[in-house]
Amino acid sequence: MTLQEEVIHEIEQASDDVLHVLLSFLRQTRLSNSEPSLLIDLAEISSAEFTGEKHYPLRGMPLVIPEDFDAPMSDLWDALGT
Numbered sequence: 001m002t003l004q005e006e007v008i009h010e011i012e013q014a015s016d017d018v019l020h021v022l023l024s025f026l027r028q029t030r031l032s033n034s035e036p037s038l039l040i041d042l043a044e045i046s047s048a049e050f051t052g053e054k055h056y057p058l059r060g061m062p063l064v065i066p067e068d069f070d071a072p073m074s075d076l077w078d079a080l081g082t
Contacts, residue, residue: 001009
């Protein structure tokens with residue numbers, strides 16, 4: 001497995017903070033001169049846009065609260081037995 005494949009694998013396994021995982025992985029692994037394209041790929045992968053699309057699909061959507069959000073729910077109170 002090449003270094004580039006390892007980095008992509010680590011990022012895909014990351015739960016929330018891709019940049020944190022990427023930086024910790026790079027601290028553990030030295031970049032060799034034989035893979036100069038890796039730096040360009042890392043710049044694209046670590047963009048905030050990528051993180052938002054992959055892990056936060058609702059980001060950017062409008063927050064809508066219905067008019068009856070805090071209306072009393074008598075059926076709920078009856079079900080709770082109070």
